[in-house]
Amino acid sequence: MVKSSTARRRCVAVAAILGWAGLSIQMYLILYARWSIAASLLGGLVSFFSFFTVLTNTLVAVVLTCELTSRESAARRWFLQPWVSSAIAVSIAVVGVAYSLLLRHLWHPEGWQWLADELMHDVMPLLFLVYWWFCVPKGTLRLRHIALWVIYPLVYFGYVLWRGHLLATYPYPFIDVDKLGYPQVFVNAGGLLAGFVLISLLVIGLDRWRTDRK
Secondary structure, three states: HHHHHHHHHHHHHHHHHHHHHHHHHHHHHHHHHHHEEEOOHHHHHHHOOOOOHHHHHHHHHHHHHHHHHHOOOHHHHHHHOHHHHHHHHHHHHHHHHHHHHHHHHOOOOOOHHHHHHHHHHHHHHHHHHHHHHHHHOOOOOOOOHHHHHHHHHHHHHHHHHHHHHHHHHOHHHHHHHHOOOOHHHHHHHHHHHHHHHHHHHHHHHHHHHHHHHH
16 A cells, blocks of 8 residues: 555656656747847747646646645645536646647647657646546536636636737637637637537546446
8 A cells, every 4th residue: 555655646747757858848939939039028928828738738737736635725725625626637638628629730840849848748648638537536526616617717718818919919719709709719719619518528428437346
């Protein structure tokens, strides 16, 4: 039992390191690109945190870090609640699926950008879902939690529309209002939200199935 606990902790530590590494590499690349053209570094930070991928990977890294931290705090207790960790699991699953279906074919990153891309879109979704399966307590999720979970993507969508209206720039091509128009953007967003809800239902179903097995 002790060996199993130690091995699990080491796996979580590796996942947390990889999570922060992917975010750090991506931040460096964005800030370096801005610095190279003498653009605002503050604007680079705003751009960095305007991606759903970055925000969700940050939440993933925070949860994994909280799992490793023994010191009790309100933040640690909140992030390690099953419904909160499960919401983040749904979000990072959406990141991986949406990237593979909608974005991967649009560009071919190389070098450090390829590494950051793989870590945030492929490696971390898989690792966090494994963490959710083995480490997050099961049996407390309910359908009503989905109403809370969708607040995150809805608020994000509202933010990127507002930011895009002000700056005429959008983080993802499928929500580019200037090119697609509001009707098509809302259709695209509705499809993504439906996918989010579908994955949420799957996570709740797996939670109940795991509980019934025990």
